[in-house]
Amino acid sequence: MRLAQARAMAPHIHLAEANPEADAKALNALARWLVRYSPLVALDGADGLLIDSTGCAHLFGGENTMLNDIKGRLKKAGITAQLSIAENRAAARALARYRPGTISTSKEETQKILASMPVQALRLTEGMTRTLYQLGLKTIGHLTSQPRPALARRFRGKPSKDVTALLARLDQIAGRKDEPISPLSPLPNWQVRQAFAEPVGHMEAIEYATASLIEDLCLTLMKAERGARRLDLSAFRVDGSVQTLTIGTSRASRDKAHLMRLFTEKLDTLEAGFGFDLLILAVRETEKLSPSQIGDTREETAQSTANLLDRLATRLGPGSVCVLKHRHSHLPERAQTFAPVSEATLGWQYLQSLTAPRPIRLLMHPETIEVLAEIPEGPPRRFRWRRKEHRVLKAEGPERIAPEWWIDPADRTRDYYRVEVASGARFWLFRHGLYSSPGLRVGEASTPDWYLHGFFA
Amino acid sequence: MQQHAHNDNLIGKNSETLSQLRQLVAGLEGCYTPASLPERSAKTGQQRKAEVQAFTGDINGGQVHEIWAEEPEDTTPSTAFILNALTETDEPFLWVTSRRQAHEHGLPYGPGLAAMNIDPARVLLVRCRDEKEALWAIEEGLKCAGLAAVIGELEHMDLTASRRLVLATRYQSQRCLLLLRTGTEPASAAHSRYRVKPAQSQPSAANTKAPGPAKAEIKLTKHRAGKRPSTQTMEWHHAQDHLSLLAPVANRTPSPRTATAKQALG
Numbered sequence: 153m154r155l156a157q158a159r160a161m162a163p164h165i166h167l168a169e170a171n172p173e174a175d176a177k178a179l180n181a182l183a184r185w186l187v188r189y190s191p192l193v194a195l196d197g198a199d200g201l202l203i204d205s206t207g208c209a210h211l212f213g214g215e216n217t218m219l220n221d222i223k224g225r226l227k228k229a230g231i232t233a234q235l236s237i238a239e240n241r242a243a244a245r246a247l248a249r250y251r252p253g254t255i256s257t258s259k260e261e262t263q264k265i266l267a268s269m270p271v272q273a274l275r276l277t278e279g280m281t282r283t284l285y286q287l288g289l290k291t292i293g294h295l296t297s298q299p300r301p302a303l304a305r306r307f308r309g310k311p312s313k314d315v316t317a318l319l320a321r322l323d324q325i326a327g328r329k330d331e332p333i334s335p336l337s338p339l340p341n342w343q344v345r346q347a348f349a350e351p352v353g354h355m356e357a358i359e360y361a362t363a364s365l366i367e368d369l370c371l372t373l374m375k376a377e378r379g380a381r382r383l384d385l386s387a388f389r390v391d392g393s394v395q396t397l398t399i400g401t402s403r404a405s406r407d408k409a410h411l412m413r414l415f416t417e418k419l420d421t422l423e424a425g426f427g428f429d430l431l432i433l434a435v436r437e438t439e440k441l442s443p444s445q446i447g448d449t450r451e452e453t454a455q456s457t458a459n460l461l462d463r464l465a466t467r468l469g470p471g472s473v474c475v476l477k478h479r480h481s482h483l484p485e486r487a488q489t490f491a492p493v494s495e496a497t498l499g500w501q502y503l504q505s506l507t508a509p510r511p512i513r514l515l516m517h518p519e520t521i522e523v524l525a526e527i528p529e530g531p532p533r534r535f536r537w538r539r540k541e542h543r544v545l546k547a548e549g550p551e552r553i554a555p556e557w558w559i560d561p562a563d564r565t566r567d568y569y570r571v572e573v574a575s576g577a578r579f580w581l582f583r584h585g586l587y588s589s590p591g592l593r594v595g596e597a598s599t600p601d602w603y604l605h606g607f608f609a
Numbered sequence: 610m611q612q613h614a615h616n617d618n619l620i621g622k623n624s625e626t627l628s629q630l631r632q633l634v635a636g637l638e639g640c641y642t643p644a645s646l647p648e649r650s651a652k653t654g655q656q657r658k659a660e661v662q663a664f665t666g667d668i669n670g671g672q673v674h675e676i677w678a679e680e681p682e683d684t685t686p687s688t689a690f691i692l693n694a695l696t697e698t699d700e701p702f703l704w705v706t707s708r709r710q711a712h713e714h715g716l717p718y719g720p721g722l723a724a725m726n727i728d729p730a731r732v733l734l735v736r737c738r739d740e741k742e743a744l745w746a747i748e749e750g751l752k753c754a755g756l757a758a759v760i761g762e763l764e765h766m767d768l769t770a771s772r773r774l775v776l777a778t779r780y781q782s783q784r785c786l787l788l789l790r791t792g793t794e795p796a797s798a799a800h801s802r803y804r805v806k807p808a809q810s811q812p813s814a815a816n817t818k819a820p821g822p823a824k825a826e827i828k829l830t831k832h833r834a835g836k837r838p839s840t841q842t843m844e845w846h847h848a849q850d851h852l853s854l855l856a857p858v859a860n861r862t863p864s865p866r867t868a869t870a871k872q873a874l875g
Contacts, residue, residue, distance in 0.1 A: 453755030457701065457733075460753040464735055464746055472736045476719045476729045488719045490734065498730045503723055512692070512721035513685055513714055538681075546812060548819035572820035576807035577682035607682075607715060609689030609725070609823045609845055 172198070182231070183336050184394045187386065188430050189222065191343065192335045200248065202241060204333055215255050229392040238262050241331045242324035246273035246292075259327055266325060267293030274321040280314045283307070295322060340384070340434035342376075344368045351390045351427025358387070358428065359419060363412050365433040370406045379404025379441030381494075385415060387422055388430040395422055399466055402493045403458040404439035410459050417466045461493050478503055482553050484514060484605065508551040509570060511580045511606030518603035521581065528587055531569040535581070537604050542573035550583075564600075570608060578608035664827075664841050665803075667834065668694045671782030672800035673774050675766070677789045677830070679804060684714045684790060686825035687805040689725065689845060691760055691786045696726045700757040703750040705735045707743045710762045710790070725845070731757070744770055751777035751785055758784040764791060771797035794830065802831035808842055 159165055176198065183201050186193045189212070192204035205218065212218035215237050226233045234252030238244035243262050247254045250273045256262045266273075269292050271284045287306070289295050295303070300319070307315045323329035346361045362385060373380060381404055385397045399414040422428075444451055465473045474490040478499040481487045491498070524541070525533040531547035549569035556563065564585040572578045585600035668674050678687040695702055704717060716736075719729030735750075737743040740763060750759040751774065766789055775798050778785050789795060794802075806828075810821040823845040829838055 456753050457755045460703075460749060461733065463749060468735065468737060468742060468746065474734050474736070476717065476722075476732050476734065478719060478729070484718075484720075488729075493733065500719060500723065500729050503720060503729075505723075507720070510720035510724060511685075511715075511718055512688055512725060513716065514718035514721070515715040516711065545809070546818060546820045548816065570820060572810060574809075575680075575682060576809045576824065577685070578807065578810075578820055578823060606718060606721070607685035608721075608820075609685055609825070 180336070181393065184396075185388065185392050186222075187337070187394070188345075188388050188432065189218065191337075191339055191434070192333060194333045194335050196245060200245065202245070202333060204241075204335075205237070215257065219253075219255060225392070240324065240327040241333065242321065243327070245275075246325065249273060263296075263326065267291065267296065271295065274318070274325065276318060276321065277314055280310070280318060283310070292322075292325065296326070338436070340436055341378070341438050342369060342372055343432055343434035344372070345433070346431045348427075348429050348431075351429050353424040353427040355419065355422075355424075358422065358424075358431070359416065361431055362415055362419065362433070363408075365431060366408055366411050366415070369433055369435065370408050370411070373406040373435070373438070373441075374443075377440060377442055378438040379406050380411070380435045381437040381439055382435070383411065383415075384432075384434045384436055386432045386434070387428045388432070389424070390426050390429050393425075397421070398436075400462070400470070401458070402461045402465070403455070404441040405455075405458075405462075406441060407455075407459075410462070414462055414466045417463070465493075476500075481556065483556060484510070484553075485516070485518075486556075488514070508548075508568070509608065511608050514606040515604070518582070518605040521602050521604050523602045531571055531581065532602060535602065537579075542575075542577075542579075544571045544573055546572040553582075568605075579604055580606035580608065661843075664829075664839075665690075665694065667801065667836075668786070669697070669784070670800070671778055671784055673771060673778055673785040673787065673798070675787045675789050675795075675797065675799045675802040675831075677791070677794065677802055677804045679792065679806070681713065681790070683804075683806050684788065686807045686823070687788050688717070689823065690803065690805050690825065690827065690843075691788060692722065692725050692727050693845075694784075694786065695731075695757050698757045699728070699731070700755065701731045701733050702757040703733050703735060703746075703753075703759045704762075705737060705743050705746045705750065705760065706762040707737045707740055707764075709739075710764070711736060714762075714790070740765060744773075747785065747787075748773060748777045751783045752780045753783075754781045756783065758786050760786050760788065762788045762790070764789075766791065766795040766797045766799075768796055768798055771799055775799070799831070800833050801829065801836075804828040804830050810844075 155167075179195060179198070179201065183193045183195055186201060186203055190203050190205050190208040192206075194202045194204075196202045205215075209215045209218050212221055219235055219237060223233065223235055234248050236244060236247035236252055236254040236256075238247050238254070238256050239259060239262055243256070243266060246266065246269060247256070247262075250269050251265065254265060256265055270290060271281055271292060271294075273292065274295075276284075284290070284295070289298070295318075304315060304319065307318070320329060324331050344365050346365055348361075352358060352361070365385075369380075380401065382398065382400045385399075387395045387397075389395070397415065397418045399411070399418065401411075401414070405411065461473050471490075471492075473493060475493055475498060477489045477491040477497075479487055479489050480499075480502065519537065521532075522536040523532040524535060527533065531544060531549060534541060534543050536542070547569050548571075550567035551569075553566045553568060555565060566582040566584055567586075568580060568582045570578065571581055582603050582605055583600045584603060587600065676687045676691055678684045706716070717729075717732055717734065719732075722729045722732070733756075735743075735746050737746055743761060743763060747759055747761040750756060766787065774785055774787075777783075787799070804827070806826045808824040808826045810824045812819060812821040824842060825845075826840060826842050828840045829836060832838075
């Protein structure tokens with residue numbers, strides 16, 4: 153039906169332009185919010201959500217109560233939803249779409265309900281569905297009563313993909329074949345939760361709740377002899393939005409005070425709005441952490457440094473605290489990278505010791521200098537850098553560093569010079585490109601540029 | 610016999626004056642020849658170490674020390690001066706810098722640090738957005754045990770901030786080395802302040818056109834324990850005893866060479 157036709161039939165029709173991106177985003181947000189019921193929540197197409205509630209239903213007072221709870225909350229948030237629970241995923245998907253509100257926990261019951269449902273519930277291609285209708289196989293019951301080899305034989309003319317899909321769907325819906333679920337976030341190692349009877353908006357209350365959650369978690373971790381490396385605190389707001397704070401530690405920790413301190417840095421960023429009704433603290437990464445000896449000063453010092461780095465990284469943001477890491481490259485700026493502190497391999501033992509002197513400070517991006525007086529194939533005599541003129545008295549070089557053609561074929565050769573200017577300051581200059589006769593080599597410009605790259609002591 | 614000795618002495622004196630004049634001319638012209646190079650002083654490593662210790666010895670204490678870079682190009686010699694105070698231990702150290710400082714003066718470069726006898730893996734680099742964050746990070750670092758020192762690169766310093774840092778050093782009697790890039794001498798509560806400026810290097814005899822071992826002029830401008838302000842010229846060798854005090858080259862009255870250290874105070 154066309155829009156004009158529809159409007160002629162019902163003039164009061166409300167018009168909204170389709171926005172699939174916004175829809176997907178909203179569905180994703182809803183899925184994150186549903187993590188309050190089970191950690192395993194996955195998107196199911198563009199219009200469905202799957203929750204693996206194995207072992208979770210009893211926390212909410214059984215399947216029936218849980219389903220009503222979800223329905224009630226979604227209704228309050230203004231979302232019309234069709235829900236059902238079944239003992240396998242494919243069946244739950246079919247029931248939610250074609251017989252919402254069904255709760256079936258046993259295999260026989262599910263099969264009985266499914267038998268009377270139309271074949272569309274199997275999510276087959278349109279052509280396949282049409283063929284099944286033409287053959288008179290209108291319900292799932294019709295299909296399951298057919299012998300399997302006969303079914304496969306009957307569709308010999310069809311693309312084999314369709315036939316395989318049909319058989320797979322039948323297996324899945326009968327619970328014979330498991331269907332993988334890809335949850336939004338990986339399953340946490342441990343998680344603890346704190347639900348509030350009334351929405352909580354005060355920072356003190358949230359801090360207190362977080363502290364008690366951390367205490368619970370640390371107790372569990374201690375029993376398992378594990379230490380946390382990454383923690384997520386998810387705060388569920390009454391209006392259905394979720395805010396997640398993530399903290400990371402540079403070495404495994406189950407120190408209550410330390411973890412709390414890291415969270416305190418971030419708790420201010422929570423926006424309470426009308427208040428939170430649930431907090432979930434989940435451990436995403438753990439490492440083995442044996443109980444440590446009391447009075448081991450070396451261990452304590454190492455721990456104190458690690459705690460400091462965690463605090464700095466939490467306040468200043470990830471990537472701001474790092475160590476210098478060596479990389480095998482002749483290009484100076486590529487020979488050193490910055491790595492997070494926890495990274496074990498730094499590779500400085502492989503540093504080549506037989507190179508020309510290297511500066512102690514290196515600019516991240518070489519800066520262009522204006523050469524005022526130059527001799528071909530030699531260092532500049534005078535140059536201007538940052539609006540200041542320098543006269544070169546002594547120079548050493550060139551140290552020729554060829555470009556890494558396997559990374560950037562258009563890069564040019566560099567000739568590095570160590571120069572000392574009249575004030576005594578020592579710079580590392582390079583000429584980008586060679587002086588060459590035209591047409592000699594590809595990628596060599598006739599007028600090379602000069603750059604300042606580093607500083608010597 | 611006596612006459613002979615006197616003659617020898619005279620010749621020695623004359624040749625020294627001559628070599629000094631040659632150096633002076635070479636320095637002014639910026640063109641050295643092997644003949645214009647001075648002799649290296651024949652000090653042992655032990656002697657050099659003792660001299661350096663006498664001048665910069667108290668940088669090892671648990672206090673705030675300021676290394677003041679008056680001009681932008683003073684930053685690198687100041688960095689080297691700070692790093693020199695860290696060669697004694699193997700512990701990691703915190704290096705706090707801000708985005709602006711990193712952009713203006715670059716970041717520490719591992720291969721260069723390795724040449725200065727500093728294992729690059731010891732550096733814990735903290736890149737802050739601004740000075741306020743940097744001050745916070747320095748203060749947090751000072752409260753932590755197990756670091757060789759906390760290095761902070763700052764562009765402003767006032768009494769309040771430095772007083773806070775001084776108090777923070779007391780927790781673990783930690784060393785705080787501040788690299789101050791300010792045009793004017795700041796007022797602060799620091800224990801000592803060294804102004805570091807690069808100086809013309811003496812080229813080596815092997816290649817007179819190349820820069821020799823790096824030299825810097827270091828001036829002690831402030832000391833709370835009452836050391837007199839003094840100026841020293843220091844030289845970095847990329848070798849075992851890589852820092853030594855040097856006898857001044859020019860602008861001094863010719864005097865006979867003796868075995869004792871020559872220091873210019875003033």
